[in-house]
Amino acid sequence: MLELKVLSKHFGGVRAVDDLSLAVEKGQIFGLIGPNGSGKSTTVNLICGVFPVTSGRVLLDGKDITRAQPHQTLAAGIARTFQNIRLFGQLTVWQNLWVAQNGLEDRQRENFLRRWMSGNRRARESVEELLEFSGLADKRDALARNLAFGEQRRLELARALSAKPKLLLLDEPAAGMNLEEVGALDDRLRKIQDRGVTILLVEHVMDLVMGVTDRIAVLNFGKKIAEGTPAEIQDDPAVQEAYLGGAGGRRAAAAG
């Protein structure tokens, strides 16, 4: 469903992503791991159109979306979360989700004017459902910036889901979470997968990645150094070398 073809992104002299090719199958949870600064977030930003690519192509269901803007990749069915949480802090939890629904409808354009000013029942129901799913129902009227850290992460995930994506890009959704929260996230990711959503999971928390993913690619200095099932990756000497030798060694060891 998602294909990256010899994708590169250079920032000046830094090859943040270097000739990266990979293919994510429909319905998979695909892990993207690697030491700090290996180009994971940059890859996510390239897929959803935040940065222009230096070279290479991004295909979604065979369609070229390399040059699409963020709102166009969203319309194409790609939603994301951010490594540094980005929410509308001055809006309530409910509004954060409601407005994401609004974007969805703007892009569908049917009855645009009628829906525009007035709330719409279907959107409301879908927001309610997401609140339940994310365990945020009792926080609906809180301002997003007043939420606890884990709640903010859940809200971000809910917002991404409210766009009803085919493909979900998650950039370190477990960062800063405690064990219990990571367990709940694991559950939630499987439920999302059951709904038929494909997930690209960038993550340092190895318990989560090894447990939940179907397939993993490992980046180091922007290059893919390994790809395979979680078991294969765990036994791969090149991966161990990158983690233990690289800058991310200590963090990965601590996390996993």
Place this chain on the structure above:
Amino acid sequence: MDPYLVSVLSNIGMISFIALSAYLLLLTGEISFGQQAYFAISAYGSGIATAMWGWPFWAGLLWGATLAGLAATLVAIPTLRLRGLYFSIATLAFAEMVRLVFEIFTYQVEIDGELVGPDGSDGFRDIRYIYDSNVTAFEYMLVIYGLLALVLIGFFVLERARLGSVFRMIGEDPMLTEMQGLNATAYKVLAAAMAGVIAGIGGGLYAHLTTYVEPKIFNVMLGVHSLAYGLIGGLGTALGPLLGVGIDIGFLESIRAISGYRMIVFGGLVAVLLIIRPRGILDEATVHWLRRRWRRWIHAQD
């Protein structure tokens, strides 16, 4: 009612429109120093319609506000592509240009043996519709507040509607808003158009209250004040800018002791507030807290 009080209240009401106009743009994160341009365009436009073309007051006001909205839209389309400071400078430049155009704009017709109409920097006299129709100052004040109430209701509806949330989202993080699939620029143009109409209503009311407009009052200071009202009063609710106007005109101006230093006190107030409460007295968090309090209190009643 005391004529002085009526005149102060009428002023507060009129200035509230331009304060709300600047506030609407502040919600979307844009700082406009130029809302006085739309105030001026409508003051002239509606004055010309009633005094020279013999239109009734309401038609003139509608016409002035429409002109202002159109002008605001035309200005917004190119300038809102600029970011932040550049947009602010562009609004300032446009407003000064409008003022300079009115300094030379002459368009007079003879009515009952007298020349009526804008006469360059001498201004535009005898916009007498209200006086000729025997509307008292008190009644006119009610007209101003009636319209202000309508605009405020509009703002409250906006805040509950999606559009209001979208404006606030754009103000907080335009890039993230775009990523939600919303075209931030298009929404900003819409906000600018609405802001133009609101300033226009104020301008039309102003022209008919004073019966005389001259270009020099539409200077940068009017724009800076309009902007400051929202920043002082707070960006959490449309009542914020009104509070700002009330503090400046109602309070500072009525304290005679500081009359000569009003600008200095006002400037100092803005500076202090920007540091301690960057989003004004009634900021989002305060409004949110008050709203919760209020709801809880209502619940406790039944």
